[in-house]
Amino acid sequence: MFIISTGRSRTLRPTIPLSASTTMTIAFAKYHGLGNDFILIDNRHASEPLLTPAEAIAWCDRHFGIGADGVIFALPGQADHDYTMRIFNSDGSEPEMCGNGIRCLARFLATLAGRDTTEVTYRIHTLAGTITPQLRADGQVTVNMGAPRLLAAEIPTTLAAPEAKVIQQPLTVAEQTWAITAVSMGNPHCIIFVPDVEQIPLAEFGPQFEHHPAFPQRTNTEFIQVVRPDYLRMRVWERGAGATLACGTGACAAVVAGAIAGVSAAAATVELPGGNLEIVWDETSQQVYMTGPATPVFSGKTFPSSHN
Numbered sequence: 001m002f003i004i005s006t007g008r009s010r011t012l013r014p015t016i017p018l019s020a021s022t023t024m025t026i027a028f029a030k031y032h033g034l035g036n037d038f039i040l041i042d043n044r045h046a047s048e049p050l051l052t053p054a055e056a057i058a059w060c061d062r063h064f065g066i067g068a069d070g071v072i073f074a075l076p077g078q079a080d081h082d083y084t085m086r087i088f089n090s091d092g093s094e095p096e097m098c099g100n101g102i103r104c105l106a107r108f109l110a111t112l113a114g115r116d117t118t119e120v121t122y123r124i125h126t127l128a129g130t131i132t133p134q135l136r137a138d139g140q141v142t143v144n145m146g147a148p149r150l151l152a153a154e155i156p157t158t159l160a161a162p163e164a165k166v167i168q169q170p171l172t173v174a175e176q177t178w179a180i181t182a183v184s185m186g187n188p189h190c191i192i193f194v195p196d197v198e199q200i201p202l203a204e205f206g207p208q209f210e211h212h213p214a215f216p217q218r219t220n221t222e223f224i225q226v227v228r229p230d231y232l233r234m235r236v237w238e239r240g241a242g243a244t245l246a247c248g249t250g251a252c253a254a255v256v257a258g259a260i261a262g263v264s265a266a267a268a269t270v271e272l273p274g275g276n277l278e279i280v281w282d283e284t285s286q287q288v289y290m291t292g293p294a295t296p297v298f299s300g301k302t303f304p305s306s307h308n
Contacts, residue, residue: 079125
């Protein structure tokens with residue numbers, strides 16, 4: 001059973017299995033970043049996620065669970081980090097990082113500390129390395145996403161020699177040949193520039209790119225329309241989550257890909273179905289900066305299955 005707080009309480013009774021070892025209630029909060037939505041769990045008292053991947057799948061179910069693109073766990077920090085981020089996608093897989101998710105995590109952590117209305121910066125340990133989100137006074141969150149990885153071996157992909165960049169390389173998918181630019185933001189991205197993103201059958205093409213053997217760890221796939229050099233329109237198929245309303249790492253990868261392919265600027269607004277992100281790739285420092293919102297939706301807590 002779930003007790004949900006939205007300013008007006010209501011109770012939901014989805015079928016959500018909890019592991020046999022779960023004997024306590026689990027508090028959670030629901031956030032979204034431009035419609036890319038997540039369940040946030042305060043996991044700071046334990047070094048491993050409170051849920052199993054199978055439980056995360058059930059929680060993310062939009063008919064029988066809370067509904068989300070993924071579950072994010074705020075774990076204790078490592079070394080000189082404030083916290084550690086782990087995330088399970090809605091299919092139970094674990095990505096290295098999530099751009100929209102880390103903005104939501106930063107806002108969640110600030111709220112837990114009673115600092116959600118002040119400027120604060122965190123150093124977050126992720127499977128993609130150190131990520132530094134900064135909560136701003138205007139409510140936006142700016143994240144230093146680190147430097148992009150551009151070599152085929154780093155992405156990884158077999159579309160080029162291991163030490164070569166993948167820029168507008170041909171790849172045949174769905175009986176068409178596409179020009180692929182590949183970028184890793186700690187997780188793999190396959191970027192395709194097209195005349196009109198609305199003409200792409202995302203649900204049909206997305207899985208074929210995600211599972212293509214040229215990407216041994218699967219891939220996120222972004223279709224990009226260059227409206228202006230400083231304004232990109234994007235639709236995304238996320239690895240492990242499917243079509244989502246926004247993808248922060250994908251927006252960063254798209255701007256980097258546009259710059260190295262010579263089709264757009266190194267600083268651009270990226271329009272996603274859920275809203276806009278501002279992306280800047282500082283080519284001197286090589287750091288990529290993403291700015292966008294993180295919005296709380298509701299909070300609640302779960303009870304063990306014996307109470308259902």
